[in-house]
Amino acid sequence: MNRKKCMDGIGRGRGMALCAALVATIMVPAAAGAADINDTIANALQGDWGRITLDLRYRYEHVDQDGLKTANGDPLRIRLGYLTPKFSGLQAFAEFEGNNSVFLDDYNNTDNNKTDYAVIADPNKGELNQAWLSWSGYEGTVVKAGRQRMNWDDQRFIGAVGWRQMEQTFDAVSVFSTPLPNLDLKLSYVWNVRNIKSRDVNMSSPLVNIAYTFSGIGRLSAYAYLLDYNDEADYGLSSQTYGLRFNGTAPVSDALRLLYTAEYAVQSDYQDNPADYSADYYHFIGGITYKDVCPLVSSLSASVAWMLQSADNGVSFKTPLGTNHKFNGWADQFLTTPDTGLRDLYGTVGAMIHGHKVQVVYHQFDADQGGADYGDEWDFLVQKKINEHYSVLMGYAAYNADEYRTDTRKFWLQLTARF
Secondary structure, three states: OOHHHHHHHHHHHHHHHHHHHHHHHHHHHHOHHHHHHHHHHHHHOEEOOEEEEEEEEEEEEEEEEOOOEOEEEEEEEEEEEEEOOOEOOEEEEEEEEEEEEEEEEEOEOOOOOOOOEOEOOOOOEEEEEEEEEEEOOOOOEEEEEEEEOOOOOOOOOOOOOOOOOOOOEEEEEEEEEEEEOOEEEEEEEEEEEEOOOOOEEEEEEEEEEEEEEEOOOEEEEEEEEEEOEOOHHHHHHOEEEEEEEEEEEEEOOOOEEEEEEEEEEEEEEOOOOOOOOEEEEEEEEEEEEEEOOOOOEEEEEEEEEEEEEOEEOOEEOOOOOOOHHHOOOOOOOOOOOOOOOEEEEEEEEEEEEOOEEEEEEEEEEEOOOOOOEEEEEEEEEEEEEOOOOEEEEEEEEEEEEOOOOOOEEEEEEEEEEEO
């Protein structure tokens, strides 16, 4: 065994040892007999003076991608924030976010020039993650200005990319209002995005989302997202997107419910985008969920879905501000849609087994134009919420390439403490 392989083994061993130690650290205060410790911590962080928020997340990530060196990383993310009490409808919040690898840094974090390694997109950075002032002096309406987290609908178009250690936040003025029962309005003007690479992306982008909830049936959303990027390098992402989304559930019996989603959007070039295109987006989901299956399984769900991001004139439908890790496979091979578009036929089976969330997903990826078979992917997840403050997650993704990119396998072990 050469020295590098030996050191890699030692590094991975340290990472797994730290995982085990952190699991033990979480399990001990999470035990029933130690509940008072958690209550003491939570109570100490809030009072008439406001609230301190604390979020710790450690993740071991392993990426084996053909054509690149195998990546191993163990970034630890810390968020520390302060929320003021409300005064005459005014409230403020500020939050610092920092991320740094602990033992393992053999990976391309998008900022360390280790481009011969596979990517783990968690740079060692520190930043002001949120800093906003809100006003809620008018009933049913909140106005928020500053750097803020935004997760709209299913986060397909507007999202915080919460899976990554350094999340995406928006410098914006936003209005959230419920002028009528069941009617929700979201209006926002974004002038900068602080992305997951801890970089600023300048834009002048109005966002509109209007939703109405039909009681017992579902929620209908209509949206318009006008993305005008200010920097020449980003002009190709400037787009105007208009769409409709309907999402809901319907009871069949006391235990059985139907799940359904239908969404359509059209996207075209906007402002300084040099391209001339018009592409479509379709997303259909149908499934069921069944509760109280047996004493061991409290719920079971299954669904089949089809998603299309079409292409026109060599330009594909894109979602640059979305939480794209949620869609098209957790191996992250389709964070940016290929120029020939993307068709994703996928099925999901999930269950809550003895307090553990278990999920299995299978994807079949094809091109929208040209007939290419991109590949397929299996995703697996087991997650345990130990109590209000602690959780453990283990995940695996395996992308099997055919005519797009290369075989990629990823493994995660994640530990979170949140107050």
